[in-house]
Amino acid sequence: MGGLFGVVSTKDCVADLYYGTDYHSHLGTRRGGMAVCNETGIQRAIHNIENSYFRTKFEIELNRFNGHYGIGVISDTDPQPLIVGSHLGTFGIVTVGKINNQQTLIQRAFARKSYFSDTTAGDANPTEVVAMLICEADNYVDGIKNAQAAIEGSCSLLLLTDTGIYAARDRLGRTPLTIGCQKGAYAVSSETCAFPNLGYEVDRCLGAGEIIHMTPDGWEQVSPPGDRMQVCSFLWVYYGYPASEYEGINVEDVRNRCGAALADRDDINVDFVGGIPDSGIGHGLGYANRRQLPYRRPFVKYTPTWPRSFMPQNQTMRDLVAHMKLIPVRQLIEDQRILFCEDSIVRGTQLRDNVQILFDYGAQEVHMRPACPCLIYPCEFLNFSTSRSTLDLAGRKAIQDLEGTEDRDLASYAIAGSEKNLAMIDRIREQLHLTTLKYQRLEDLVTAIGLPKAQLCTHCWDGSSYSC
Template sequence: EDGIYAARDRYGRTPLITGRRDRAYAVTMESSAFPNLDYEIDRYLGPGEVVRITPDGIEQLQAPGSEMQVCSFLWVYYGYPASSYEDINTEEARYRCGAALARADRGDGVTVDMVAGIPDSGTAHAVGYANETGLPLKRPFVKYTPTWPRSFMPQDPSVRDLVARMKLIPIRSLVNGQRILFCEDSIVRGRQLREIVQRLYDFGAAEVHMRPACPPLLHGCRYLTFSRSRNILDLASRRAIKELEGADDRHLDEYADPASERYGAMVDRIRRTLKLTTLKYQTLPDMVQAIGLPRSKLCTYCWDGCTGPCARRG
């Protein structure tokens, strides 16, 4: 009877949004819930902000804090395309990510016949890449979604692999003999991607190039559940580091630096494991710029291990 209380977490790692419609009010994590219900976005709650929603309006009970560390992966991967977080639309941010990948490829001498995305979250990145380059955008994979959940969620590797395989159906006539550049949101474990790449070769692909929209994941998420793994060696990058160093936790600062020899060796090891023609990751500065928030407001722990002061850099 006191109304609905809505509170965003202290550092705003996940979003919270209020909406209004003719003296009706709502609160959600996903602004995509509003349009078909004729709600308009009222406000994006700030970090640690608390409000009470009643038929009379929205009352602020606690003002937002000054420090934000919203999860960057919202825009790169698991955010819904029709949703906006911090007033930045997910789909548009992914277009910018793809365009940044394309600009980074200029002058590299890679020639391809088409650009494609790994459905669904890689698709918008591919749109951005194709728009930037003028290359044809095609769908050599189509997605069959009934009964199959998001493939990154099951902890059992055999279940993840089954879900990933059954969801994606290749089109032989679009694959056979083609040099294909794929955009993907990220490479987490890499096991599903390895099978996808092999299926492309089985269907006659001449070359398979991969462009992930974020840097190599070097750390498991310590704050949310979206990208947690049971073992750090689930991460493709850490497995590559262990193969190169004999241990997975050595020289991580160098492995996070695209200009270092160790970074290049890690990427090449992942490329060969996945049987890719070329593999080139998004850089962290380009990803941050594509999202459109200051670096200091984004959590980038998965990529650079930064917490505390280093995460508050502008």
Template sequence: MGGFFGVVSSSDCVADLFFGTDYHSHLGTQRGGMAVMHRDGFTRHIHDIRNTQFRSKFEDNLKDFKGKSGIGIISDYDDQPILVRSHLGHFGIVTVGAIKNTDELAQRAFARRHTHFSELGNNVINPTELVATLINEEDSFTNGICNAQAQIEGSCSMLLLTADGLYAARDRLGRTPIIIGQKDGACAATMETCAFPNLGYETIKYLGPGEVVLINDQGVHQVKAPGNDLQVCAFLWVYYGYPSSHFEGINVEVVRNRCGAALARRDQVEVDLVAGIPDSGTPHALGYAVEAGLPYRRPFVKYTPTWPRSFMPQDQSVRDLVARMKLTPIPELIKGQRMLFCEDSIVRGTQLQDTVQRLHYYGAKEIHMRPACPPLVYGCPFLNFSRSRSDLDLATRKAIRELEGEDCNNLELYSDPATEQYAAMVENIRKRLKLTSLQYQRLDDMVESIGLPREKVCTYCWSGCSGCKS
């Protein structure tokens, strides 16, 4: 995924930029970058953050930065910010999203014979440089951003730091968020609003789908109105958004509590305690426990002092090992207990399988699993959210292959909780994970917990459909 933060201030912006960007560290795995604009141009640093937190990597650079406007990013794969000099002027750019038609856009640019790409990390075109190229095809930043939004398939939200000010442009269908905050003498654009309160900002605007604003010392100016079609990613609330953040004005923690409560309302199971798989399972479990009137306990506690980032590293076996090392058990809360766990989602199920094994080892009597979202049947084609995962690795697709002998053409049957195919798939996963029972969230309950109309929320991961009304 990745996340960005940008700021325009009447005084030096570096501290706000540094901490504001750092509040996006849970969203990205590999690269961190900051660029600050000043009288003589830009100062920029980019670091590999795979094994070290953003803050410790950039602390030594802070003395180099000086300026009243800047952009920062936590990125999954590519080096950012990109600095560009063109007929539009000197500008810096950061992007978040996934461009699906990179080759086609690059070939079109090559055909004009005066384009080249130089930021070839891993020998692939840097998507942010490609976006800068699309912007440079036009006669103004606004027209250039509109050109990029129109040509990109997939999604791309961006911040542009220019002599006119900071442009913030949300992707065409609003799959990723951009929120504007203000305080005395400064204005900022962020993907996670949890960056605002401790830096003194108040949210003043949630950008709509495709909306573009220019932020400068005169204030916030809309330069492109939002479109009508919103397809905001439901996973922002269920899994990867930070609990204290708001998207479309709706708080993440509150939605997770509602998801847990919805699970409880459809459940009849008798258990001794409710628990969450930390961290994002915790608020779902709290919602369940309150609704069901059951005690909430913490049989696993997360060890965070030296394992602070949940997405890293990229390698799956190392990631599984890190996940295991982070979860430390409390045997007294496990032995002989009938336990119900809430989890944000089941992706491959490999980490969960290990967690369940440990619960059996410590003498759990029953283990009931309640994922806060429906079974994930489709990989995400719109964000880099699941780029390292093949669809066929999903726990659902493994189950379907076992049931059908091959991958299935009728996946919609497995997304519908009313079908026997769905029931067989869930039972297959339950057995593989050695659970006493497994009951997934229903899609309508999840969407209702978010609180937006169904057609405004992307639910493709679960339904195979984006923008469906039912």
């Protein structure tokens, strides 16, 4: 995933940029970056944040940076921001998304004898690919439109120029951008949780494909939104921060409703409810409150010295970090029938280990209630649930066990309550050593979010989506 933050101010913006970008740290673990524009040009800093927090790495920039316009990024893909010199002028750029046709775009550029100066893991930097597309046009707005039209997948971006910041949401709005305002300053952010403590009020969300230009005096729409939106549902289920809202809908509120929906379809007898930290907590509270059951914390998360484990590239290290951070509380586990709510089950390996710990500590029963349906289709639009092999998804591995191949009759397995769907879930239950396993129904998740299904991307669960 990743997150963007930009600010334009009548006074120095560096502190707001530093803290505003830091409020996106839950969205990535690889790199952070900031750039500010001042009378001497654009200053930039990029740091690796795999083993240290953003604030620690970028604190030094508070003393050497200055400027009234700035952009920041938390990235799980390429080093950003990039500073580009072009016929349009010098600009900084940060992006979030996934370019599925990147190789085609690169070969197209090579055919015109273009080149790329920055590489990531031996390939062209995807943000530089976007910058190249922008520079094909005669102005920034047409350039952004050109990039959005050429990209298959998704790309939200911020451009830092000497006249202000251009902000563009991806064509189908899969990743959000929201404008915040205070006296003498405007900001744009992937996460609205960045606004309150910095003194910004939410102004409005950008529409799908919309482009705006921001200055300290305000913002103007330079290209209107399209007529279709499919915002990623996982914003509310998993990777969004509880204090954030998208399309005016709060994350924690949705998670509470998801838990309540799971409870409405359940009658299992348990001693208490828990949530797998952190994102499962809101779902668990919603479940417990609806069924009037005790909520307890048999797992607590230890974070002070462990690096974040959202999306490390090394899966073995990711599993280790997640395991080491989650500490069981034996006194709350022994002889208990426990029901857990979890945001989702992706691979299931971490969860299987956690379940075994519970039984090792004397749990009588362990029941799991994921807040979304079973993941069957890898994400094509962001970097969530993306893998080199679909068999890394617990759902696809179960289908492989049942069918002898992992891609047969997927639509039938995605239908909640169907014979094949129930067989898949039971196979996953067996693999995870759970007493019972029941997934959220897709229609209940859509209702909990509160947007029409046509405005939500649900591809991971049912394979349906618009394509760019």
